[in-house]
Amino acid sequence: MAEFWIRIDTGDARHLAEKLHKLAHRGVPYATRNTLNDLAFEARKRWKGEMEERFILRNHWTVGSVRVDTAKGTILATMQSRVGSIADYMGLQERGGTKTGGKHGVRVPTAVAAGQGVGTRPRTKQVRGPNRMSAIQLAKVKQRSGSSSGQQVAAAVRQTIAAGKRFVFLESDQDRQGMYKLVGGKRKPRLQLVWDMSAGAVRVPSTPTLWDATNETRRHLEAFAVRRIREQLRLAGISG
Numbered sequence: 001m002a003e004f005w006i007r008i009d010t011g012d013a014r015h016l017a018e019k020l021h022k023l024a025h026r027g028v029p030y031a032t033r034n035t036l037n038d039l040a041f042e043a044r045k046r047w048k049g050e051m052e053e054r055f056i057l058r059n060h061w062t063v064g065s066v067r068v069d070t071a072k073g074t075i076l077a078t079m080q081s082r083v084g085s086i087a088d089y090m091g092l093q094e095r096g097g098t099k100t101g102g103k104h105g106v107r108v109p110t111a112v113a114a115g116q117g118v119g120t121r122p123r124t125k126q127v128r129g130p131n132r133m134s135a136i137q138l139a140k141v142k143q144r145s146g147s148s149s150g151q152q153v154a155a156a157v158r159q160t161i162a163a164g165k166r167f168v169f170l171e172s173d174q175d176r177q178g179m180y181k182l183v184g185g186k187r188k189p190r191l192q193l194v195w196d197m198s199a200g201a202v203r204v205p206s207t208p209t210l211w212d213a214t215n216e217t218r219r220h221l222e223a224f225a226v227r228r229i230r231e232q233l234r235l236a237g238i239s240g
Helices: 011-054 089-095 149-162 209-218 221-235
Strands: 066-069 082-085 097-100 167-170 178-183 190-196 201-204
Touching: 011 066, 011 082, 011 209, 011 221, 082 209, 089 097, 089 209, 149 167, 149 178
Parallel strands: none
Antiparallel strands: 066 082, 097 201, 167 178, 178 190
């Protein structure tokens, strides 16, 4: 009876097994951690884009407030990456809710503050520099007791002009409470409401920019994971 002998060299198999063992204990955690971080930075990029597209931004602070906490370590159960904002008001913008004001109500900029026409709704531009709260200098107005609302407004306008100012705070039954700008000549000045402070609280609608950004990022999870797994396979000397 004929006999056949097959010699098997197990060196390659052991070598491959060692690579797989190394991949399982080191490569997979690294691939997972890097994927989580990739997703966080991608969400940050998309969130900034959502902010710039959907908000009227006065400056770069809101977009610049976004932060990423990266995943660390090699323990899969404790890994997490996070993206968020250090600006407290972004939570209210995201979820919606009620914004309350102080003694004189919530400060809401009008279309006039943005250089748009009186009564334009909604305001679609940012507040102009001279109309920002930090730039406004109010005239000190003395009110006389017993005067009618119209008399008080007229007196406030005269005192504002005399002080060489352009802005005055008016609290009247006939007009909306807030900061007004004097426009036109001194003989026949007109009042335009720049900051409306009539309401003690205003409803802030939900604008889920972070939610939309993270949902869109999740659609790319597989692509990020595959790239990072292939990276670890190459480092381990295993074609992938």
